[in-house]
Amino acid sequence: MQGQEQLPSLPTITLDIRRALSDERMTVPALVRLVSRDPALSAILMKHASCALYRHALVPKTLHEVITLLGMAEVDRITMVHSIRSLFTLHSAAHKRLFVEVWERLVLKASTSAMLARLLGHVAPEHALLASLLSEVGTLAVLSAFKDEAQIPSGELYYKLCREYSKSLGVIVLKKWAVDDEYIGVIRNAGNWSLCESRELGLIDLVNLALFHAIKEQNPQAELPLLVELAAYHKLLPPLNFVSANGELELVLAHRADIHEIAATLR
Structure with a gap:
């Protein structure tokens, strides 16, 4: 209320992913390389792809398979979801x-x-x-x-x-x-x-x-x-x-x- 509060900004990796996904020429291999820069996010996507929302006979084992399964829009949303928790000190x-x-x-x-x-x-x-x-x-x-x-x-x-x-x-x-x-x-x-x-x-x-x-x-x-x-x-x-x-x-x-x-x- 005093104008002194620092409102949180999204992490750099999140901004980079959102920016990349806004490009229609973005490919799965390119997105895999980008996500791979953040091992924690890669692990989160792997874990998420195996949860109750995605019931598949074959569980994805590589980041490429995970992103292919989830789709780019879902990767964008999951990245946002898991960024939120880290924003508030x-x-x-x-x-x-x-x-x-x-x-x-x-x-x-x-x-x-x-x-x-x-x-x-x-x-x-x-x-x-x-x-x-x-x-x-x-x-x-x-x-x-x-x-x-x-x-x-x-x-x-x-x-x-x-x-x-x-x-x-x-x-x-x-x-x-x-x-x-x-x-x-x-x-x-x-x-x-x-x-x-x-x-x-x-x-x-x-x-x-x-x-x-x-x-x-x-x-x-x-x-x-x-x-x-x-x-x-x-x-x-x-x-x-x-x-x-x-x-x-x-x-x-x-x-x-x-x-x-x-x-x-x-x-």
Whole structure:
């Protein structure tokens, strides 16, 4: 608010990959050489290609096979997803405790979004995963503002600050990163349970369904509307809209192990 906050920038390797992928002449071998500059990113892509989103009889064993399997657009999104966690400096153990708690909720929400996208169609799973994660980048930006350990807020105060500032901070950060406007729209509408932009199931619907289930899984007593009251729910057709006894989609409960497997690739 004092104009002194340093908003995070994307890592150089991420910018290089995004720039390269914007070139229509980019080839898989050239992208392999670029990604190979970062062994950690290479390992992440290998791990991701073997997770529950990509069920193949033959598991890819080389980076070339991984990129061929995922496709260039997916490589771009996965690179962005795994860049986010490294952007926010943790200044102390107190920072880390709050960050781990927040990150765990975000990866659960993002993984649920990806699995719902795979099961319901309409949206690419990695597109849903990235949108879900980016929708709360502002909550991480709020935490990064507390550089002095003596100023670390309590969990209660931190969440109050997030409710007040995270959306506006998130929009500022995403505009700085020059991401698609669609992701900025998701930030603005995440948690708007009554939003109904069209009759078709869209990206924001998947994010809001995932947010509902992530909150409910972590805190069954949380104050939430009934699932059947969500605008996104009414776009689901039987049997995809069957609701369990505890008020969650049976579809989500049946694939919770897969959701947690995806989440493990983001930790």
